[in-house]
Amino acid sequence: MKIGRIETFYVPPRWLFVRVESDDGAVGWGEASLEGWAEAVDGAFEALRDRFIGHDPFRIEDAFQVGYRGGFYRGGPVLMSALAGLEQALWDLKGKAFGMPVWQMLGGKVRERIRAYAWIGGDRPDDIAEAAAARREQGFSAVKMNATAELDWIGTPRLFHGVVARVEAAQAAGMDVGLDFHGRVHRPMAKQLAKLLEPLGLLFIEEPLLSENPEGLEQISRLVSTPIALGERLHSRWDFKPFLTSGAVDIIQPDVSHCGGILEARKIAAMAEAYDVAVAPHCPLGPLALASCVQLAACTPNLAIQEMSLGIHYNVGADLFTFCGDKEALRPVDGCLPIPDGPGLGVTIDEDAVREAHKDRHRWRNPIFRNGDGSFAEW
Incomplete structure (x- = not known):
């Protein structure tokens, strides 16, 4: 079994779902949501596809090592969120293949x-x-x-x-x-x-x-x-x-x-x-x-x-x-x-509904708050 396809979906209100499909049709889902930065995380998947199309989906630890260390620059919210969504999807796919929950x-x-x-x-x-x-x-x-x-x-x-x-x-x-x-x-x-x-x-x-x-x-x-x-x-x-x-x-x-x-x-x-x-x-x-x-x-x-x-x-x-x-x-x-x-x-996704929701491609952004004097305030 090899990874044949990696897709991302913008799902309201602010989520980014990940779908991984093997070359024999097995599917797993993950979530790479990073509030307000969906486009940046989605962009990181261009590199992940180049790395992992053709990879053994059951080698999850190896996928993490390659995804984390293989690009030389590592860490941070965008890259780690993208890797998280892919990794979750691999666990989901593997669990379904073996008929057991991730835990x-x-x-x-x-x-x-x-x-x-x-x-x-x-x-x-x-x-x-x-x-x-x-x-x-x-x-x-x-x-x-x-x-x-x-x-x-x-x-x-x-x-x-x-x-x-x-x-x-x-x-x-x-x-x-x-x-x-x-x-x-x-x-x-x-x-x-x-x-x-x-x-x-x-x-x-x-x-x-x-x-x-x-x-x-x-x-x-x-x-x-x-x-x-x-x-x-x-x-x-x-x-x-x-x-x-x-x-x-x-x-x-x-x-x-x-x-x-x-x-x-x-x-x-x-x-x-x-x-x-x-x-x-x-x-x-x-x-x-x-x-x-x-x-x-x-x-x-x-x-x-x-x-x-x-x-x-x-x-x-x-x-x-x-x-x-x-x-x-x-x-x-x-x-x-x-x-x-x-x-x-343990999640059953309505794929048709997700694909339909993705058509609108949400552009959710973190709200900006200000103190009484007009200065920026943390969310």
Whole structure:
């Protein structure tokens, strides 16, 4: 068996799907979504096609090595997202060929269900309480929300107290809460806010500073006992290595569509396990990314929790895909997702619908936010 064809599809709202077909007609699907950069990732597939048409699709580790190292220049979000989509598709194809899920090929599952959280938003405590109650009705027991829309170099007690009130509103609705700073907050304010939030018992604070500021992250990790999480903007085990060795993080968040794929994410998780650091895979993306995360989560001992947006915002009516032929197969129950038993990624794609959606070629771009004074703000 050889790889005969590699296709990419722009699928609304912002996804990039990958389809790999062997010369004997076997098919696998993956997701190379990189929010706002679909065209750049798609462009990287020109080189990947030259490398891998005619390659043995079962040699997944070899494909990663060639894809990562073979072009001399390596790493970064674009190249690693393209490689991730290809790698996921190879796992899907292989699993279907052998009639087993990816988690089985990676050593078998270590749990029977996977705790998951969903995103909520709202500017006022009442908005947060309503959104948290809705997530609870959907089956979640944990949520993640923004820390703040605006905290620059100098904050005010009013802004701090607003953050606390919103967290307390979600907790009062019966939810465990993770708080995402998005790297919006500069170090002086991040330290104060992290300390103020410490008594609330958060699941984690995410990106209290950007990963490009490892010294500041290490300082905050020594200041508070709240678990610190990051990793969606890191793209290989080598990117994660300094944060593990410094002890600056407690939960890592690799994205299987940004970090080279399922096996690279599994290697990152294994590195973290050696440092007693937990894993909470990042996934605000599409169905193939989530399916890949579930395969990873099923066989990863140091899993903490799984991010999930699927079925809440997208794919109304299951018009593009189902999990193992079941529209409800990946709905949370008592805060947890089941582990699909279907082969490969366990996803059935409606190829005709995907090809039809691709005709519009979405041009999704990250929104631009600004502070009250007009300066640029992190998303």
